[in-house]
Amino acid sequence: MSDKPPAEPPSSEITPESRYLRRRELLKNAGLFAGTAAAVAGGLYLLGRKQTRFMDAYVPDAGLVNAPVAKGQGPYDTDEPRTPYEDVTTYNNFYEFGLDKNDPARNAHTLRPRPWTVTIDGEVHKPQTVDIDQLASWSPLEERVYRMRCVEAWSMVIPWLGFPLGELLKRVEPTGNARYVAFNTLHDPEQMPGQRRGTLDWPYVEGLRLDEAMHPLTLMATGLYGRQLPNQNGAPLRLVVPWKYGFKGIKSIVRISLTRDEPPTTWNLAAPDEYGFYANVNPAVDHPRWSQASERRIGEGFERRPTLPFNGYAEQVAHLYTGMDLRKNF
Amino acid sequence: MASRPLPWLNPALVVGGLSPLVMMAVQGPRGDLGPNAVEAALNQTGLFALVLLVASLACTPLRLVFKWTWPARIRRTLGLLAFTYAASHFLVYAVLDQGLKLGGILEDIGKRPFITVGFTALVLLVPLAVTSTNAWVRRLGFPRWQRLHRLAYVAAVLGVVHFVWRVKKDVTEPLIYAAVLGLLFAIRAAEAVRKRRARDAVAARSAASP
Numbered sequence: 001m002s003d004k005p006p007a008e009p010p011s012s013e014i015t016p017e018s019r020y021l022r023r024r025e026l027l028k029n030a031g032l033f034a035g036t037a038a039a040v041a042g043g044l045y046l047l048g049r050k051q052t053r054f055m056d057a058y059v060p061d062a063g064l065v066n067a068p069v070a071k072g073q074g075p076y077d078t079d080e081p082r083t084p085y086e087d088v089t090t091y092n093n094f095y096e097f098g099l100d101k102n103d104p105a106r107n108a109h110t111l112r113p114r115p116w117t118v119t120i121d122g123e124v125h126k127p128q129t130v131d132i133d134q135l136a137s138w139s140p141l142e143e144r145v146y147r148m149r150c151v152e153a154w155s156m157v158i159p160w161l162g163f164p165l166g167e168l169l170k171r172v173e174p175t176g177n178a179r180y181v182a183f184n185t186l187h188d189p190e191q192m193p194g195q196r197r198g199t200l201d202w203p204y205v206e207g208l209r210l211d212e213a214m215h216p217l218t219l220m221a222t223g224l225y226g227r228q229l230p231n232q233n234g235a236p237l238r239l240v241v242p243w244k245y246g247f248k249g250i251k252s253i254v255r256i257s258l259t260r261d262e263p264p265t266t267w268n269l270a271a272p273d274e275y276g277f278y279a280n281v282n283p284a285v286d287h288p289r290w291s292q293a294s295e296r297r298i299g300e301g302f303e304r305r306p307t308l309p310f311n312g313y314a315e316q317v318a319h320l321y322t323g324m325d326l327r328k329n330f
Numbered sequence: 331m332a333s334r335p336l337p338w339l340n341p342a343l344v345v346g347g348l349s350p351l352v353m354m355a356v357q358g359p360r361g362d363l364g365p366n367a368v369e370a371a372l373n374q375t376g377l378f379a380l381v382l383l384v385a386s387l388a389c390t391p392l393r394l395v396f397k398w399t400w401p402a403r404i405r406r407t408l409g410l411l412a413f414t415y416a417a418s419h420f421l422v423y424a425v426l427d428q429g430l431k432l433g434g435i436l437e438d439i440g441k442r443p444f445i446t447v448g449f450t451a452l453v454l455l456v457p458l459a460v461t462s463t464n465a466w467v468r469r470l471g472f473p474r475w476q477r478l479h480r481l482a483y484v485a486a487v488l489g490v491v492h493f494v495w496r497v498k499k500d501v502t503e504p505l506i507y508a509a510v511l512g513l514l515f516a517i518r519a520a521e522a523v524r525k526r527r528a529r530d531a532v533a534a535r536s537a538a539s540p
Contacts, residue, residue, distance in 0.1 A: 036343065038346065048377060052364075286441075289496070291434065294434075
């Protein structure tokens with residue numbers, strides 16, 4: 001420590017007052033610049049957040065299915081590369097949990113898939129209400145690797161676990177009057193908060209013609225990728241009809257009714273000119289707002305691939321529609 | 331010498347306004363935009379184009395209502411940012427979504443009103459971006475320049491229509507932009523009426539005086 005008073009700086013080093021003030025103004029302006037730039041960027045970030053929320057998306061770890069499973073590579077399985085589990089479970093349309101693709105993964109934890117019962121009624125000899133686990137034990141689980149084509153022109157390849165719907169229907173013995181199968185999703189705004197909004201008429205309803213429902217390709221899925229079906233994918237029971245647009249694959253089913261008349265379907269009620277009852281994948285029939293001729297396979301990059309008639313299952317199902325005008329019956 | 335007031339404002343707007351675009355260019359290839367990065371980039375650039383365009387159209391009404399003058403200083407920057415996002419939106423669609431296949435793009439623009447309307451909005455913004463410089467204001471003369479730039483309102487309306495048609499079911503969000511645009515129109519209309527009344531009053535007074 002020195003006793004010497006600090007040396008005065010030479011006058012040549014003293015900042016002129018004008019420059020001193022200018023420096024303060026520069027600093028102030030730099031601060032205002034940074035603050036404003038950050039505020040503008042932050043404001044835009046908040047507005048566009050929907051598109052970036054995938055970064056913290058919740059990838060579920062649904063438990064492995066213990067039941068013995070007949071593994072893929074059956075007659076209907078595609079050997080195209082499977083869409084990653086992470087994408088299948090975080091990119092979903094399930095308006096009961098929100099309108100954006102990443103909403104269901106975020107919000108579907110409120111759904112309680114157990115205990116769960118399914119009511120099967122209408123034109124059947126054995127109407128009944130069954131516990132989901134009992135229903136799932138009626139037929140052995142199979143793995144089916146199917147293409148899924150969404151009406152929004154994207155597609156995935158998903159290894160489902162499930163059993164043919166036809167097996168279930170045979171068991172309840174449809175009457176001679178049964179011509180259609182109608183499905184209902186759970187209606188419970190407590191478990192499905194999106195149902196508090198009148199976006200669609202709840203509950204979500206869908207339907208198939210009986211011959212479509214009995215087709216061996218038509219699957220009731222209870223799992224995917226060897227795991228239990230995550231809530232956002234329609235736990236505990238959903239429909240998979242691989243030659244139709246994805247919205248036909250009604251999720252979280254609580255009721256299956258056999259009917260004489262064509263049942264209403266949710267998207268057909270909401271916009272009949274855009275979404276028909278049949279909703280067969282058809283590259284020749286455009287959606288009013290976009291072409292259906294090609295699609296983007298999720299996880300495959302930018303290149304679009306051509307869409308196949310009946311999503312590539314024409315050989316198996318085209319005969320169901322002989323004599324029908326598929327431009328009218330879209 | 332006093333520096334220009336608010337010299338930081340426009341640079342800050344440019345940096346803040348363009349940073350989401352830079353972020354997207356980084357996030358997209360890294361997979362941080364989700365499983366369908368093209369869709370995310372399309373939605374985000376389209377939304378920002380509309381928001382910035384509406385913001386640029388809010389500058390004059392803000393002056394009329396609150397007597398603020400600073401929005402007028404950033405109007406041009408807001409407009410050019412809006413154009414940048416609109417052009418990026420189209421480029422993402424044409425290059426990444428359609429793979430530059432001209433047939434598909436032309437078919438979309440010609441056949442689908444939703445795309446026709448969006449493309450028209452972009453086309454309307456091109457002359458506005460080109461004539462955004464002071465030199466062009468001088469060359470056209472302010473009244474003509476101003477009339478030309480009213481096309482921004484048409485573009486914004488078309489942008490909202492494009493957004494409404496894009497949405498599958500819930501139109502709440504596009505209707506918010508429609509409501510804001512409606513409000514901005516109403517303020518300008520009220521101002522126009524007020525000006526005309528004032529002019530008529532002056533004319534009446536000068537006619538009455540001997």
